Amino acid sequence: MSKSFERFQRRKLISSYFSVTLSIALVLFLLGILGLLVLNTKKLADHFKEQIAISVFFKDTAKQVEIDELQKSLVMSEYTKSAVFVSKEEAAEQHSEEIGENFLEFLGYNPLKNSIDVNLNAAFVSTTQVDSIAAEIGKRSFVEEVSYDRPTISLLTENVRRIGLGILIASAVFTLIAVLLINSSIRLSIYSKRFIIKTMQMVGATKSFIRRPFIWTNIKLGVFGALLAIVALFGLLYYLDLNFPQLGVLQDLKMLAILFSGVFILGLLISLVSTYFATQRFLNLRTDDLYY
Template sequence: MSKSFERYQRRKLISSYFSVILSIALVLFLLGVLGLLLLNTKKLADHFKEEITLSVFLKDTAKEVEISQLQKSLVMADYTKSAVFVSKDEAAEQHSADIGEDFLEFLGYNPLKNSIDVNLKADFVSTIQVDSIAQAIAGETFVEEVSYDKPTLDLLTKNVKRIGLIILIASALFTLIAVLLINSSIRLSIYSKRFIIKTMQMVGATKSFIRKPFIWTNIKLGMIGAVLALIGIAGLLLYLNQNFPQLGLLQDTLQLGLVFAGVFLAGILISLASTYFATQRFLNLRTDDLYY
């Protein structure tokens, strides 16, 4: 009978520990993802800014030497990330692939122009700067037109700061929620041992002596939960880096180290604080109040 009761108690204890670890791991995983998103907001914004293409359409009378010199000058410019020449034939092939049919057969000629596709560095992507660059390039006599997706650029410029602020507020709110959820899980775990706490206190054990094993146990659970969260974050980063290598998520090792260290320390500190206050609450309760 006693052995079966011991097994039941052991299973109950393991179940309690598992629920605490799982709660900590899930909350810290989401907290870590938000932290990475917050730190990489500028990088993500820069990536989208550099996807804006400035198309420089050239006149049919433009000479190869003029085109080559313009491309070289654009490549060497401080504001340029890349400048790629696209012939009218290449443009026709791409357009045919996009619409799913050969429009040249229908028209009988190629109406497209030779062009140079320019991608700007993120620091130079704003409505005023892009307009200024476009006007300067359009001043060349053999350039017919310079165009870019102005509505998208306006929308991107307007929303970058707003998105960063939203992510910052969301991170702060989720940090508070994370603390409350982990605190709730640990308090429920300690609640089941409230009679043991009070019994130890009644036989003369000091508060610090009673708190110590609970704090150490939950710190270990917090560390295990943090490690599981970090494994999940690492897996997510590897997946994103494999599918979106252009974001360079694994390049900044210092930033990643800070996030990983922050998640691990958060698991320890939240567990420590939650356990301390939870045990303190039951230590200060009267014996009659333990039943409610």
């Protein structure tokens, strides 16, 4: 009879530990996905910013040596990601491909200009900075026009700011929810041992002595939960890298280290803090309150 009761208690204990570990793992996995989104928001925003180009069109009288000097100057500038020369013939071919017919045969001449397409580094993509850069380039006497999509730059900058703020707010809310969920799971597991806690307290055990094994046990559960979450996150990242290699999610080792370390540390901290306050609550309860 006693052996069957012990087996029942052991199964109950394992079930309790399993549920706590699983809840920690699931919550940390969701937080990891959110962290991945946060860490990649800037990268994604920078990618879109660097797709915006400034087109520098030259006068027909512009000498090739002047164009080459300007291109070299642009390539050496801190704000430039790339500066590619596009001849009027290449521009005509591209335009013909886009419209699906050879417009040169209809016009009889090539109205397009030699140009340089300048892609800026993301840090310099804002309306004020692009205006300043365009004005500086346009001072050259052989430059006919500097063209760029100012409304798109303004809209992109504003949307990036809004999305970044939204993700930060969502991160704070989800982190709070995660803490509450893990805290609830740990409190329920300790609740089932409230009579043991009170019995130990009645025979003279100190609060720190009673609290220590609970903290140590739940820290181990937090570690297991964090490791499960990290394995699941790595599996998700591997799947993304396999199907969307252009994202390069497994190439950024610094980002992966920050993400996995953050998940692991968060699992430890939440488990430690939640267990401390949960045990403290039951240690401070009167004996009559244990039944409610």
